[in-house]
Amino acid sequence: MSAAPMKLTLKLCLIVLSMCFLIGCATAARTGNGARSIPSLPTEERRPAPVSKAYAHYIQGLLLMRENDADGAISAFKKAAEFDPDASPIHVQLARAYLVQGKGEMAAIEALRAIHLNPDDSDAHLLLGVIYAHQGRYDEAAEHLISVLKTYPDNIGVLNSLAEIYETKQDLYKLIEVYRSIVDVRPDLEWVRNRLALAYIKVGSFDRAEAELKKTLELFPDYAEAHYNLGVLYELREEPARAIEQFEKVLVSAPNNVEARKKLGVLYASQEQWEQAIAQYEALVRQRPHVINFRKALGLLYLRSGRLDDAREQFEYSIEKDPNDATTHYLLGAVYQEQGDLDKALEHFAHVTAIDEEALRAYLKLGLLYGEKNMPGMVIEALQKAIDLGARSEPVYLLLGTAYQQQQEPEKAIAAFEEALRIRPDSAIAHFRLAVLYEEQDRFENAVEELRNTIELDPDNADALNYLGYMFAEKGENLEEAGDLIRRALDIEPDNGYYLDSLGWVHYQQGDYEGALEYLERAIGNIEEDDPVIREHIGDAHLKLGNPDKAREQYERALALDPDNDAVSKKIEDLKSAAPEPPNNPAP
Known part of the structure; x- marks a missing residue:
């Protein structure tokens, strides 16, 4: 009131x-x-x-x-x-x-x-x-x-x-006093007991409210409003099973009670009882087919339970009725994303941002999907807008840094990864990404530091273990540690061809060419696509073992895979120059 x-x-x-x-x-x-006052007429005398x-x-x-x-x-x-x-x-x-x-x-x-x-x-x-x-x-x-x-x-x-x-004044304690007085006079007035219980609920006297509602239901077992309020009470006390029981009883005597069905739908969903929640909202849609919020809620339940086509049907109906409903466009985008139709998903998320320029979640979705479509420029545009709207999280800056890295903008990528670390200093991923960038810029010591940070935070990060070990092997430094690091990586992924190549290269740098060749040949057999670096390494091992022909064969295969590799071209030319001239046998 x-x-x-x-x-x-x-x-x-x-x-x-x-x-x-x-x-x-x-x-x-x-x-x-x-x-x-107005007196009665006297019996023996007349009025004045x-x-x-x-x-x-x-x-x-x-x-x-x-x-x-x-x-x-x-x-x-x-x-x-x-x-x-x-x-x-x-x-x-x-x-x-x-x-x-x-x-x-x-x-x-x-x-x-x-x-x-x-x-x-x-x-x-x-x-x-x-x-x-x-x-x-x-x-x-x-x-x-x-x-x-x-x-x-x-x-x-x-x-x-x-x-x-x-x-009206919300003077609840006086209100309780008055209702108690009415109950004392007329204990059979169910609506008074119900209101008394509501007042108890408002002041937090849940036990008294429960007692009053139970007394009401003893007198009037089919009184739907008392069942409803008892359900609300149990909901407030975080007793969902008991709340559900009461709301179900409301529907026994009042099957068209919309509020009770809504409560049941929400409660079942909170317990992840998706089918029961769906049943309630399907009934609501049948009762009131033009209420868009019921259709959106039903579509969301379908989405969460994996019924994507059903979800899309509800959302598309809602969009037809209200083309500028940003929430429904967002949900429809989520459906298409789950179905793998990234173009449709992008269309709807973009529609959200056209309706609401401050739709932060939609910009984040756009950034993620553009990343999946390998469109780094669009990733950057979407994520910068999200950041302007207040999105400051590690995943946002990781994705932004990756996009800058793809765009060949290393300094901006480094800045993004450093921001990710300011937000979450224990981010092993951010440390690793920084290490890769530093190594690409020949900042060896910085790369080593970030890789050590990565391994400290994530000791089972096989990529980081292998990366640091291979860096040492390339430099010919810390070869014992390099071998230990790579073997740890192989303990995690024993058939990883690239890790086997790294260990083979450690053996090569240690002068163990036969051991090197063994690991390098295992490596080439454990990769899906032929690799020019591993071919070159095999060639180098053969050359050290005195097999120039086999070395030249591997170099030529490496060059076929990477025609612009000048170093491999020079090795082939050097082998050709060093090869003895074939004997000149004149005809008899």
Whole structure:
């Protein structure tokens, strides 16, 4: 209920009049504090003329009110007041008539006059309480209603009006007190018990709320609203199984209860009970097929459970109804991504950014997918936008650095990987990527440092172990350590041809050419595609072992794989130059 003053309506006026009638017209026969009332006719003497005339007009006014003639009634009550201005019941009835006309201020004035004449006039207090409540003067309204309850403590209508005031003010403890009073009088009013339980929930008295709702359900087992609120209570107490049980009971008596189905769908999804969640949202879509949010939720559940075609159907329906719904475009992009249709996925993620230029997640998706399509320039553009929007994470800078590396922009790549390390200093991947860049720039010591960092953080990183070992082998340095590092890599991947090549090259640098040749030949047999570096290494080993022809054969195969390798071309030329001239045997 809003805290704004409520508009007075004719229906409300009639309710007030009914409540006053229930309280009774006892005030018409009551006097108090010197106030005068309309007396009964004496049996042995006649009324004084003014009082008698007041009584006549008063009765006329009541009759006119019964005929719904508020204007005539007001005129009659005013005449009655002229003859007997100190009779509080006349002013009460005049206030009622004004209230029927929607004249709240005039009604309040007359009710106040009645209270001035008779401070114990419950009808006047009730009228003024209701008027003030609808003017937003809640404290004053409550004060007058409490005055009524002093005389009529069990009046349900007055108690309920007071409860509505406290609910509007969110004075929950007073609200609980009033509802408890109503329950004491009428324990059979299920709606009161239900509201009492809700008030307990709001103040965090979950045990009392549970007790009240259970008592309600003992009296009214099929009361759907109590089952619903008990489900909400269990949900707040993080007892999903019990909450689900209550919401399911709601649907037994109220199968079209949308809120209960929504609750069930969310709860089942939170427990990863996808099929049960899907069943609830399928029912919601059948009930309300045009509610887009239900279709989006159902599509998301289909997506999470791997039913991609069903998910796409729901999202495409939603897009048809609202082409500029960025969320649905995003979800549809996710479906196409899962289905491997990267072009369609990119189309929808791009649509998201066209609708919302600050759609951070969409830019991240674009960066990732452009990376999969090997479009580093587009990766950079998308990720820079994401970073401008606040995306600062290790994976973002790793992907950005990789894109710069592909674009042959090493300094920008290094800056990106260094930023990744500022965000996450223990990122083994970032250390390794930096090592590769440093090695490519001939920054040997920096590369070694970053590779050692990588191995310290990730001792089973076979690529880093092999990379550092091979770097040492190429330099002819730390060969014992190089061999140990590469053997550790081979313990992890024993059939990796490139690791076998590295170990073969360590043996070569140590002068063990036969051992080198053994590992190098194993290496060439464990790679899917022929490799010019390994062929060159085999050639070098053969040459050291005094097999120039075999060496030349391997060099020629290496050159065929890498025609621009000048070093291999020179080795072939050197072998040709060193080969003895074939004998010149003239014909006899």
